[in-house]
Amino acid sequence: MYRDNNSIYSTAHFDEQPVQAYEHTENGYHNHESYQETNNPRYSGAFSEFYSLKCHGTKAAIELKPSITRKSQWETVMLEAANATGPKQFNWSDKTSIQITKNELPHVIAVLLGIKEKFEGRSHGPQKNKGFSMIWQTNGNTTNLFVSLTEGGKPAKGVPISGMDAMMLGHMSCVQYIRNFPGLTSEACIRSLEIMSRHNV
Numbered sequence: 001m002y003r004d005n006n007s008i009y010s011t012a013h014f015d016e017q018p019v020q021a022y023e024h025t026e027n028g029y030h031n032h033e034s035y036q037e038t039n040n041p042r043y044s045g046a047f048s049e050f051y052s053l054k055c056h057g058t059k060a061a062i063e064l065k066p067s068i069t070r071k072s073q074w075e076t077v078m079l080e081a082a083n084a085t086g087p088k089q090f091n092w093s094d095k096t097s098i099q100i101t102k103n104e105l106p107h108v109i110a111v112l113l114g115i116k117e118k119f120e121g122r123s124h125g126p127q128k129n130k131g132f133s134m135i136w137q138t139n140g141n142t143t144n145l146f147v148s149l150t151e152g153g154k155p156a157k158g159v160p161i162s163g164m165d166a167m168m169l170g171h172m173s174c175v176q177y178i179r180n181f182p183g184l185t186s187e188a189c190i191r192s193l194e195i196m197s198r199h200n201v
Contacts, residue, residue: 043066045066045067045068045075045176045179046066046176046179047066047172051065052064052065053065053165053168053169053172055147055159055161056088056159057084057158057159057160059083059084059157059158059159060082060083060090060157060158061081061084061090061159062080062081062147062149062157062159062161063079063080063081064078064079064169064172065077065078065080066078066176067099067176069101069102072102074180075176075177075179075180076099076100076101076105076177077099077100077105077108077172077173077176078098078099078100079097079098079099079100079132079147079149080092080095080096080097080098080149081095081096081147081157081159082094082096083155083157094154096130096151096154096157098121098124098125098130098131098132098149100121100173101121104119104121105173105176105177106177106196107119108121108134108173109170109173109174109177109193110196110197111134111135111136111145111170112134112145112166112167112169112170112173113167113170113174113193114136114163114167115190115193115194116197117135117136118135118136119133119134119135120133120134125151127152129151129152129153130150130151130152131149131150132147132148132149132150133146133147133148134146134147134148144160144161144163145160145161145162145163145166146158146159146161147159147161174186174190177189
């Protein structure tokens with residue numbers, strides 16, 4: 001159990017209760033770095049258009065959606081977060097968006113599926129001022145995954161996520177990852193992550 005409230009992995013959020021993730025199919029979208037052109041439909045990968053998963057906390061919410069890199073066409077996911085403005089209301093117009101990189105995606109999948117305890121990504125965005133962290137934390141009989149996004153000049157956005165919700169986010173990420181490797185099965189992918197984790201990779 002982690003108790004350092006000054007740490008990026010602070011447990012001060014445990015007053016919040018995780019809220020179940022759900023499929024999000026809004027009839028609109030925001031431009032971000034995964035789009036090929038601003039007037040193109042939003043990339044959806046293996047999923048239906050506008051598919052995403054959201055998890056709401058009392059102070060912030062996160063959203064995970066399929067994404068693809070512009071240069072290498074690497075299939076991945078976009079992690080976004082917005083701070084709360086009131087009960088069940090969130091300021092998505094001032095969200096922080098982070099596209100998970102090629103090297104980060106296996107670590108993110110491993111954490112979401114409970115294979116690794118934690119992972120942290122830094123130096124995202126044109127100004128290299130965005131980052132994210134994920135860590136499993138236990139408080140009493142409750143174990144949640146705490147996900148936090150940071151961006152220079154903005155308050156951190158953190159949400160505790162239940163184990164089942166983390167698993168669903170992991171499944172989405174895994175589906176996107178294996179699209180980069182024709183013939184790779186989800187079982188082989190997860191097995192590889194388990195082996196790498198044992199080697200502290």
